[in-house]
Amino acid sequence: MRKIPIILLTLGLAAYSGLTLAEVAGDSERGAAAAVTCNACHQADGSGKNIPGGESWPRLAGLNAAYIAKQLQDYKSGTRTNASMMPFASMLDEQQIADVAAYYAGLPATPGSGGESADQSMLDRGKQLARRGDWSEYIVSCASCHGPDNRGAGAVFPGIAGQHAGYIKAQLQAWQEGTRNNDPQDLMGSIARRMSDEDMHAVAVWLANQNSAAN
Template structure:
C-alpha cells in the first residue's frame, strides 16, 4: 500500500533535483569555462605569432594567410586540431603545434579562442571591385543552381555565422585564407569536410567565383552566437 505514494514522492524529489541541477548548470559551466580560458590562454602562447594575440589572424597580400580564430566554435577548433594531428588535414605549420597538445589542452585552447571578441572588419580592404563583390554576395546568399553551386548560407547559416562544429563562422574571415581553403578542397589536398560537401562545391567553382566569395565574406561582420 505504501509503494505508490513512496514512488510518487521519489519522482517529485527526482524532478526537483533535475530542476535544481538545470538552474545550477550555467554557473557551473561558466566556472569551468573560466578555468579553461585561463589554461587555454597559457597554452595558446605558441599560437599568437601567426593567429595574433586577439585571435584575429592575418593575411599577407599575395602570400600566406592565417585564419581568424576569435569567436570560432570550440568544437570546430578542436576538430581541426585533431585533423592536423592525425594527418587528415595536412598543414606543415600546424602539424607540430597540434602534436604538442593532448585532447584536454586542445579543448582549453579552443574555449579560449572562442571566448575572444570578433575583430572589427569595417575597414577591411579586399581585392575586388563592386561587380565582383555583387557576384560574391549572390553566391554566398543564393548560390548558382544552374551550376549546382549551393549557397554558403545553406550550410554555414544565416549571415554565414556558423552552425555547430561542422560549419564554421566564415563571415569576416580573411580573404586569402578563404580562397586558399576553397582551392585546397578543389584540388583534393583538403578532405576533412563531412561527406565531401565542400569538395563537391569547390570543384564547381572557377577562379572568379572563389575570388568573389572570398572578398565578399571578408568584408562581412561576424556576430556573437548569443
C-alpha cells in the first residue's frame, strides 16, 4: 500500500515535466541497423527520391526526431495512411521507432529535387507563397510556421525547404482531399483547401530548390 503514493508522485512529475510514459530515448546506432529495410526507398543517406508522376519518397535526413517518430506511430496506428509505408512502420516497435528517428534526424540534410520544370513566373509565385503568403487568397506564408527559411521549427513544424517537389505536392493534395488528417489541429488542411493546383505546384517546386540545411 505504501507504494501507491510514490507511483502517483512519479506520474505527477512525468505529467508536470511534459513527458509521456510512452516516450523512449532513441539510439542512432541501433537506428542505423533498423533502417536497412528503409533504404530501398529513403536511400542510405536519407535523401529519398523524387519520382515525377509517381510516388515520391520523402527526404528524412535532418528532419526533427520527434516529428519522424510521431509520423511512424501514426502510420503504425493507421491515423496516417499510406500503402507503401504501413507495412514498414508496423514492423517497428516503440524502441525501434525512437532509434530510426534518432538515426535519420542525425544525418546531414540533403538537397531536394524539383523533378518537374517550372518557368520564372511560377517560381516567383512559389517564392511569394513560401515567404510572404497571399492575403488576397487568405494563404498564410509557409515560413510563418515552418521557420524563417522553411527549414523547420521544433517537433511540430517539419523542414520543407529542400524536400522533394513531388512529395510536397502530394501532401498538399492529401490535405486538400482530407486523406492526410493526422494533425488534430488540421493546420495544413485549412491552408491546402485554399490553394489551387497551380499554387501547390509552384510552392512545391520553389521549396524543393531551396537549401534544406542551415549553413
